[in-house]
Amino acid sequence: MELTTRPLNPPPKSTCLVTGGAGYIGGHTVLALLDAGHEVIVLDDLSTGFRWSVPNTAKLIIGDVGDFDLVCRVIRTNGITSILHFAAKTVVPDSVRDPLGYYLANAVKTQTLLAATISEKVGNFIFSSSAAIYGNSESFVSEAQKADPQSPYGRSKYMAECMIEDTGAAHQMRYAILRYFNVAGADPKGRMGQSTKNATHLIKVAIETALGKRPCMEIFGNDYPTPDGFAVRDYIHVADLADAHVLALSRLQRGTGSFTVNCGYGRGYSVKEVVDIVKALTGIDFKVRLAPRRAGDLASVVANSDQLRSFGWRPRFDELSTMVRHAYQWEMELASKRH
Numbered sequence: 033m034e035l036t037t038r039p040l041n042p043p044p045k046s047t048c049l050v051t052g053g054a055g056y057i058g059g060h061t062v063l064a065l066l067d068a069g070h071e072v073i074v075l076d077d078l079s080t081g082f083r084w085s086v087p088n089t090a091k092l093i094i095g096d097v098g099d100f101d102l103v104c105r106v107i108r109t110n111g112i113t114s115i116l117h118f119a120a121k122t123v124v125p126d127s128v129r130d131p132l133g134y135y136l137a138n139a140v141k142t143q144t145l146l147a148a149t150i151s152e153k154v155g156n157f158i159f160s161s162s163a164a165i166y167g168n169s170e171s172f173v174s175e176a177q178k179a180d181p182q183s184p185y186g187r188s189k190y191m192a193e194c195m196i197e198d199t200g201a202a203h204q205m206r207y208a209i210l211r212y213f214n215v216a217g218a219d220p221k222g223r224m225g226q227s228t229k230n231a232t233h234l235i236k237v238a239i240e241t242a243l244g245k246r247p248c249m250e251i252f253g254n255d256y257p258t259p260d261g262f263a264v265r266d267y268i269h270v271a272d273l274a275d276a277h278v279l280a281l282s283r284l285q286r287g288t289g290s291f292t293v294n295c296g297y298g299r300g301y302s303v304k305e306v307v308d309i310v311k312a313l314t315g316i317d318f319k320v321r322l323a324p325r326r327a328g329d330l331a332s333v334v335a336n337s338d339q340l341r342s343f344g345w346r347p348r349f350d351e352l353s354t355m356v357r358h359a360y361q362w363e364m365e366l367a368s369k370r371h
């Protein structure tokens with residue numbers, strides 16, 4: 033029998049504003065919210081998201097989350113009761129090259145969104161944070177570990193976390209901060225997947241290489257202090273992560289109080305192990321080149337996921353091979369989309 037994270041006595045439905053809902057993680061969460069019966073209004077500037085990825089059952093407003101007047105108007109006219117904030121810049125090495133762009137998108141605009149949230153008295157705020165707020169760790173990272181972000185991206189997310197916590201303490205706003213580990217995979221029903229152009233994420237890059245969309249891929253560094261020398265990450269299926277958001281929303285609605293939670297499985301794979309699984313599943317021995325370490329990368333990032341599990345989260349797709357299979361199916365589907 034398939035276990036789900038849906039509560040037995042579902043809380044009242046929410047009218048959700050999902051910023052960045054035309055993107056990868058926001059988009060999967062839109063599907064999960066709709067599946068759970070919530071109403072969804074997406075606010076997205078389509079800078080990296082896609083119009084086609086927003087289902088007809090959600091409303092799409094094209095605009096900037098940093099536009100205070102627009103956000104207030106959207107909240108008022110749609111009767112928004114919960115905000116899920118995904119809109120962000122998300123690529124660690126990019127943030128090293130363009131720190132100010134990252135601070136604007138991820139910190140400054142979150143401040144504006146929070147101001148609108150308080151001004152319009154929205155009670156629930158859910159935030160996409162990241163394992164990038166942690167520094168290097170020898171073991172499983174728990175939420176109690178001190179923040180020590182190593183990149184402008186991580187610092188921009190941590191700044192946003194601080195603003196959210198302080199705002200929650202000062203105003204009638206409950207919040208859930210979800211710290212994502214490495215998100216991968218695609219909707220098991222094939223409705224969406226990672227569609228970003230020029231993607232830098234390992235699993236997507238490996239699959240694109242297997243499909244001949246890239247002539248070769250690089251592995252960044254083999255001299256990390258890990259068992260095989262390759263960097264280790266905790267890969268989480270995007271559909272399980274989307275479920276975690278629905279669960280977080282139901283907790284906030286039930287009045288359980290604000291919380292910050294890791295979203296990972298608590299199991300790490302090295303870059304080489306991931307590449308080997310992609311090769312085995314696709315049956316294609318694509319070309320891989322060893323390259324120097326990438327700026328901003330950590331040796332090992334693996335979650336302690338006890339807290340999320342204690343909330344009743346039951347992952348459904350926690351096999352790396354399932355993540356790779358779904359991502360591979362989506363990559364083939366993507367060829368038929370105009371994007």
Ligand code: UFG
Pocket residue numbers: 122123124162163164165212213214215232233234235237249250251252253263264265303326329333
């Ligand atoms: N990698 C390669 N070759 C590639 C791409 C990636 O060797 O072509 C390596 C990276 O060096 C790293 C690992 O694969 O060691 C994972 O890299 P990703 O780019 O897939 O992901 P990151 O760990 O850099 O970052 C991701 C998200 C962040 C999030 C972080 C949390 O992009 O938003 O996971 O761990 F903060």
